[in-house]
Amino acid sequence: MSTTTSALIGTTGATPGVLDGAPAGTWQIDPAHSTVGFSVRHLISRVRGRFDEFAGQLTLAEDPAASSVRAEIAVASVHTGNPIRDEHLRTGDFFDAEQHPTMSFTSTGLRPTAAGWELAGDLTLRGTTRPVRITLEFLGFDPTGLMGEPRVGFAGRTVIRRSEFGVSFGLADGGKIVIGDEVEIILELQAVPA
Numbered sequence: 553m554s555t556t557t558s559a560l561i562g563t564t565g566a567t568p569g570v571l572d573g574a575p576a577g578t579w580q581i582d583p584a585h586s587t588v589g590f591s592v593r594h595l596i597s598r599v600r601g602r603f604d605e606f607a608g609q610l611t612l613a614e615d616p617a618a619s620s621v622r623a624e625i626a627v628a629s630v631h632t633g634n635p636i637r638d639e640h641l642r643t644g645d646f647f648d649a650e651q652h653p654t655m656s657f658t659s660t661g662l663r664p665t666a667a668g669w670e671l672a673g674d675l676t677l678r679g680t681t682r683p684v685r686i687t688l689e690f691l692g693f694d695p696t697g698l699m700g701e702p703r704v705g706f707a708g709r710t711v712i713r714r715s716e717f718g719v720s721f722g723l724a725d726g727g728k729i730v731i732g733d734e735v736e737i738i739l740e741l742q743a744v745p746a
Contacts, residue, residue, distance in 0.1 A: 579743035593732030601632035
């Protein structure tokens with residue numbers, strides 16, 4: 553994203569959550585400049601990872617609250633920096649990538665908050681759909697991008713309980729929790745016109 557101040561338009565601070573300057577329309581997530589990551593407790597520390605293959609579409613409306621998001625993630629593209637662990641995550645103990653190759657998100661609503669936005673939607677993982685709420689920050693609109701193309705940027709966070717999606721491996725081993733139930737999902741997204 554361009555770092556030229558005059559070309560980068562962000563939130564004003566005077567009106568939290570307003571998508572200043574971002575034109576209405578359909579935008580495609582740029583996977584080369586976006587990250588879908590996660591963090592989960594393992595014993596006494598945390599394991600962090602990401603998904604390398606994903607796609608999504610944002611529809612920004614004239615009324616920002618009427619905007620929407622759809623996204624799909626290829627769960628087999630999980631990457632934690634440990635090939636043995638990544639292979640285990642692809643099995644039926646976790647993502648069951650063979651039977652359920654994608655995780656998907658479809659928004660159901662967007663509302664302004666004091667700090668930005670809250671995006672509500674349905675997350676589907678392993679064939680189970682649950683409502684989630686994502687704390688969303690609008691990072692700005694850059695009308696010239698990398699090669700003259702406009703870009704919008706967002707950051708988001710949410711926490712899900714993996715047990716609610718049928719993933720219980722490692723939750724308790726003789727009373728000892730090996731892998732935490734709560735998984736933080738971390739999003740850093742850039743999008744370009746579709």
